[in-house]
Amino acid sequence: MIVGTAAHWLNLLSLSALLGFAVITLQSLTGPVFLRAIRRLAPAEQKWILLGWACMPWALTALVLLQGIALTPDAFGVAEGLLGSLHWHHADVFEFTGWHGWILSTAALWLSLRCGQFLFKHWRLMSQIRLLLSETVAGQNDGFRVLPTREAVAMTTGFVHSRILLSQGLLEQTSQNQQSVILAHEQAHLRARDNLLRLLLTLMTAVLPDLAAKPLISRFSLVTEQLADAAVKQHHDAASIAQTLVQVARLRHAQTLPGQAAFIARQQLTERVYELLEPTRPSRGLQLLVLLALLLMALSALSAMDALHHLFDLFLIHS
Amino acid sequence: MxxxxxxxxxxxxxxxxxxxxxxxxxxxxxxxxxxxxxxxxxxxxxxxxxxxxxxxxxxxxxxxxxRLDRSELIARLIRDITSDFVRQGSDSLMAAFVSLSADLGDEELDRLEALIRQHRSQSQEPS
CATH class of the missing domain: 1.10.10.10 (Winged helix-like DNA-binding domain superfamily/Winged helix DNA-binding domain)
Structure with a gap:
C-alpha cells in the first residue's frame, strides 16, 4: 500500500486509464457508424475529423490528468474535479491489489504491448525502406530517385525528409504526361507531410483494438490519396489523372504474382476515380453534425467516468 | 526481408x-x-x-x-513491403501512387476506364 503524494498520482493515473478504456470501448462500438457517416464529407473535412477522432482518447486522458494536477484532497482524503468528472475518496491511499491497481497494471500492459508492436512494425518497415533507398539511382532531376526494377511503383518514403521513388519499370511504361501526373501526386504528399501524419495516426490509434484501428487508418490513407489527386487537378484534368491511376493499377496487376496481394485496396482505387470525376461537395451542415456527435461522445465518456468509478467501488476492493 | x-x-x-x-x-x-x-x-x-x-x-x-540480380532483389523487397501492408490491412505508413497492395482484376479496370471515357465525352458535349 502506498500513502501520500505518490498514491495521489497513481490514483490519478488509474482514473485516466479508466477514462481511456471508456473512450476506446465507445470508439470501438461506434467506429463503423462514424466511418460511414463521414463518407459523405469532402476529403479535406474527413482528414481533420479522422485526426480528431484518433486524438480523442489521448486528449480526454490529458484533460483528466491536468485536472488532477490542480486537485488537492481535503482533510478526509476526498478530491473533486471540474464537471464532476473527477471525484474520489481515499485519494491519498493506493492499494496495488485494489481495482485502481488492476486498472493501472492492465493499462500499462496494454500500452506496452501495443507500443511494442508499433515499434517493431515501424523498425521492420524502416529497415526495408533503407535497403530500398540504398539501391536507388539519381533521377532525371532532383525531384525523385529511380528504383532499378521492372515493377511499376511510385511512392513517397520517409517521415521528415521524405523522398519520391519512381521505378524504372514505371518510367518505361508510362507517357511523359502520366509521369508528370504521378510526380505531381507524390509532391502533393510531400507538401502535406502525409507520411508523418499517417505515422502519428498509426501511433495514436495503436491503443485501439485492430478491428477498430485498421478501418480508420485505411480511411485516412484513402483521404490523403484523394487530396493528393485533387492537388494534381490544378495542372491536369480529372479524366487524365483517373486514366493514369487505372493505367498504373493495370501495370501492377500484370506484375502481381498469383496469391500475392489481397484485394483490400480495390475499393480505394474505385473511390479515388469516382472522387476525381464527381468530387464531393463540402457540406457545412453535415460537418457540424459530425463534430457535435464527437463532442457529445467526449462528454458522455467524461461523465461516465465517475459512474464507472462508483460501479467498481460497489463490487471490487478499492484500497 | x-x-x-x-x-x-x-x-x-x-x-x-x-x-x-x-x-x-x-x-x-x-x-x-x-x-x-x-x-x-x-x-x-x-x-x-x-x-x-x-x-x-x-x-x-x-x-x-x-539467386537474384539487383533488379529482382528490389522487386522482392517491394513484394515484402506489400505483403506486410496486406497483413496490416492498409498502406498505413507510406504513400504510394496506386496502393502497393492494390490488385484489381481486368474487368474492374475496364469498368473504370469506361467510366472515364463516359466522363470525357460528357464534358466535351456542348452544353
Whole structure:
C-alpha cells in the first residue's frame, strides 16, 4: 500500500486509464457508424475529423490528468474535479491489489504491448525502406530517385525528409504526361507531410483494438490519396489523372504474382476515380453534425467516468 | 526481408564476381574490415537461408552464387513491403501512387476506364 503524494498520482493515473478504456470501448462500438457517416464529407473535412477522432482518447486522458494536477484532497482524503468528472475518496491511499491497481497494471500492459508492436512494425518497415533507398539511382532531376526494377511503383518514403521513388519499370511504361501526373501526386504528399501524419495516426490509434484501428487508418490513407489527386487537378484534368491511376493499377496487376496481394485496396482505387470525376461537395451542415456527435461522445465518456468509478467501488476492493 | 550492412556488401561482391567461396569473399571484404572468416561464413549461410544465394560443394568448401540480380532483389523487397501492408490491412505508413497492395482484376479496370471515357465525352458535349 502506498500513502501520500505518490498514491495521489497513481490514483490519478488509474482514473485516466479508466477514462481511456471508456473512450476506446465507445470508439470501438461506434467506429463503423462514424466511418460511414463521414463518407459523405469532402476529403479535406474527413482528414481533420479522422485526426480528431484518433486524438480523442489521448486528449480526454490529458484533460483528466491536468485536472488532477490542480486537485488537492481535503482533510478526509476526498478530491473533486471540474464537471464532476473527477471525484474520489481515499485519494491519498493506493492499494496495488485494489481495482485502481488492476486498472493501472492492465493499462500499462496494454500500452506496452501495443507500443511494442508499433515499434517493431515501424523498425521492420524502416529497415526495408533503407535497403530500398540504398539501391536507388539519381533521377532525371532532383525531384525523385529511380528504383532499378521492372515493377511499376511510385511512392513517397520517409517521415521528415521524405523522398519520391519512381521505378524504372514505371518510367518505361508510362507517357511523359502520366509521369508528370504521378510526380505531381507524390509532391502533393510531400507538401502535406502525409507520411508523418499517417505515422502519428498509426501511433495514436495503436491503443485501439485492430478491428477498430485498421478501418480508420485505411480511411485516412484513402483521404490523403484523394487530396493528393485533387492537388494534381490544378495542372491536369480529372479524366487524365483517373486514366493514369487505372493505367498504373493495370501495370501492377500484370506484375502481381498469383496469391500475392489481397484485394483490400480495390475499393480505394474505385473511390479515388469516382472522387476525381464527381468530387464531393463540402457540406457545412453535415460537418457540424459530425463534430457535435464527437463532442457529445467526449462528454458522455467524461461523465461516465465517475459512474464507472462508483460501479467498481460497489463490487471490487478499492484500497 | 531485412539485410544487414555486411550482407549487402557480400551480395554486391557476388553480383560483381558471379561466384565465390567464403575465403575469396573474406579476402575481398573481410580482411580489410578486420572481420573473421567465421563472420563471413555465417553471413553467407544467412543469405543462403534467406534464399538469396545458391551453393554447391566443391571439395571441402561451398561455392556461393547469387539467386537474384539487383533488379529482382528490389522487386522482392517491394513484394515484402506489400505483403506486410496486406497483413496490416492498409498502406498505413507510406504513400504510394496506386496502393502497393492494390490488385484489381481486368474487368474492374475496364469498368473504370469506361467510366472515364463516359466522363470525357460528357464534358466535351456542348452544353
Amino acid at each position: 531485412i539485410l544487414g550492412e555486411l550482407e549487402k556488401q557480400v551480395l554486391n561482391q557476388l553480383w560483381t564476381t558471379g561466384e565465390a567461396d567464403a575465403k575469396q569473399i573474406h579476402a575481398a571484404l573481410g580482411e580489410a574490415q578486420g572481420r573473421s572468416l567465421n563472420t563471413i561464413q555465417s553471413t553467407l549461410d544467412r543469405l543462403y537461408k534467406k534464399q538469396l544465394l545458391s551453393r554447391s560443394k566443391l571439395g571441402h568448401a561451398f561455392i556461393y552464387r547469387p
